[in-house]
Amino acid sequence: MAPITPKHYDYLVIGGGSGGVASSRRAASYGAKTLLIEGGHIGGTCVNVGCVPKKVMWYASEVAKTITEAREYGFDVDPKLAKTFNWEYFKPKRDAYVERLNGIYERNLEKEGVELLYGWAKFNEDGLVEVAKRDGTSETFTADNILIATGGKPIPPSIPGAEHIIDSNGFFKLEKQPKRVAVVGAGYIGVEFSGFFHGLGSETHLIIRGDTFLRKFDESIQTTLTDYYTKIGVNVHKKTQVKSVEKLADGALKLTFDTGSTLEVDSVIWTVGRHSYLGLGLEHVGVKVTDRGLIVVDEYQETTAKNIFSLGDVTGEVELTPVAIAAGRKLSNRLFGPEQFKDQKQDYTNVPSAVFSHPEAGSIGLSEADAVEKYGKDNLKIYKSKFTPMYYAMLEHKSPVSYKLICAGPEEKVVGLHLVGDASSEILQGFGVAIKMGATKADFDSVVAIHPTSAEELVTLR
Template sequence: MTYDFDLFVIGAGSGGIATARRAAEYGARVGIAEFDRLGGTCVTRGCVPKKLMVYAARFPSIFEESQGYGWSPVQSSLNWEDMINRVNNEVTRLNGIYQRMLDNSKVQVYQGRAKFVDNHTVEIGDTKVTADKILIAVGGTPIRPDIPGIEHALISDDLFTMSPQPQRVVLLGGGYIGSEFACILNGLGAEVIQVIRHDKILRGFDEDLRTEIQEGMIRHGIKIINNAEILEITKTDSGVNIKLKTDKEENILADAISLAALGRKPNTDNIGLENTGVKVDETGMILVDSYSRTAEDNIYAAGDCTNKLQLTPVAINEGRAFADTVFGGKSRVMSYENIPTAVFTNPEAATVGLTEAEAIEKYGSDRIQVYRSRFRPMYYTLAGKEEKTLMKLIVDQESDRVLGAHMVGDYAAEIIQGVAIAVKMGAKKADFDATVGIHPSSAEEFVTMR
């Protein structure tokens, strides 16, 4: 049978675009559909605008710290609307770049929601196209829990367009998104309260890392209410009222409340999966194998809509592995071991490999050696601040292999990216010890811990 395309991609986020371009490089005829702006969550509502706001939030501290180095006090104020406009203008610029990249790759772009008609046919509005292979890369969206008055709460997407600048904000959830936005808004001058359901933020991360970040956030002025349940949200003339239950019931009044970290769900509703044999789990996540194949031989899925790891670089690598295998004759699968990740809170954190708890569970406590270093970086000595950096290595004593590396402190993401190469390659603690440190730097602590 002759098809319109060799590959059709549903969703033009980071994973979908990377897959489309890689397949086109191999000579495949490729089409892609997107109902929103090109770039997906990462570019339009996530990584990129969020990191730009992280940068914006750092300047008040820099202005203050500069006085310890002899600079005169800086009198400056934030123009919130200008900052928001600049951030969104950069997103628009990136959308245009993605369009040009797809055009240069000769990938045909369809604007609109794509829906399966059958295993090989997709409709976008009034247009129907056929394809030999179809990749689903529709990403995810924030969850709105069943709480009375939840319609009065913002989702994380809304935080990039809020106007005017909020002065009192309540963030619900203790995941990395909520924790990052708590620090951003706090740095930009808002009074921030973060409400979490457990005793600490960032469940699933290393315990020392969780503690260090949470204590740092509290030290910077963020109020964290833990072990709390949201009972009701009510709109008032002066903002929103949030009724909480901890060991007692209490009310918090804020300008805005955001569901910044209560999880995400896949965008798999209303894409016609019922017209295929594609299988999903109870949350709607598409079930795929190690080659990103669904239950249908010709339909694949990658990124946040699957039952794999939800990270932008993972989606990109999954998609490229699929394209290499199917269209490039270079069979390979995505490796999910030792994937580094960062949390752009204040203090910043990054991690790769096993947590201490995971290492003990896998190898037993007798085999695990933990190395820690906690210190005040040189930068803060003249600034007169008690900011701390934490570094931690998890080592298997039997093989001497470094199983995990964790850091809280300035430039943690930049430092762990390099350390991740060593961990991925199976480096031993002896390899770290044999490496000469760059002095004076915080990073040298990773090769001097004893």
């Protein structure tokens, strides 16, 4: 019997997350014969166990907050109703929404002419893409151009009792709301999880190694949110690490800390770091990987192997969904689009990002510490504002706002903007456009304020 000739494509994409889907659809729109391979659920981390279901949980927590505040605005609503969140009702509803999105993704791929294959891909010893399909069979493929966009996954804990801990993916499988929960990790995932757990009525503990969380963000964001979380009742365990977890006879989990103290909770969620999703046989095609397990790429997403590209979390380049989408589209524009796109590449500077904490935080550009290092302290002008939003004038409880604008040089070019406060993510999007365009403080000042809003403070800073 003659050997089966592998099916050939113009473009083969490994990984059906945000970057892979966007790049494959754009390639197909130019007429490229495109195959997209996904081992799990289409949409990747963001749609299934990340941005989307996490934001839905954040919204639920915000509703609970509004219920607690309604009486002070004249509504006959018992604040205790905020503690009656029905997890068993809400989880399947949230999951159904994600499932609908999976279907939308599949239909959009079909409309664009992208072939979708569910299975796990790797490069075999002959350099072919071999896919272990869901039906138990395997198939091999070749392509003129290959994109690796396999994303990342949570780093599992390596401590005694790790089998009793769930990661950020496992959180979305919880069938019941834990009455007591410990969230381990000082990054944005841990901060967001602990924020909505607390808002929905769980006794919440956040375990961090330093004095503040969100250490990659500007100091103003770190201190404002760490202090506020502590104030509203999130139990922030500073300078603390979990040494072991033990399951007790009653089903509770006992955490032992490096400080010698212990804590009993119902669930432990580990949010300490993520790493790339590899195991792809890259050594068979000459794709270089860093010591941290990230695929090495140049500014055009090219790996060390000819006609093999990579983008998204697996490369470590600004690990945000919209960044992977933008990079994926630009790559396909360059590979398959008109001549005007032949030099197109993704710019990773001044990328806005948000943390869906309580309240939200938003950031673009350099932190104050990074700006000092780059420009020198004497070449910077820092504008700050802290105030209570008008919404809270009617309330006994107040939520903070902290804004910081970092300007460099005699022209006072805006090189950093850092926000804490309600609707920070929405406010930042528009200001992000201005900063990306090179706005100066004078440009901000020239805009008439919208009153009364929190955002108006950004164009009236003195």
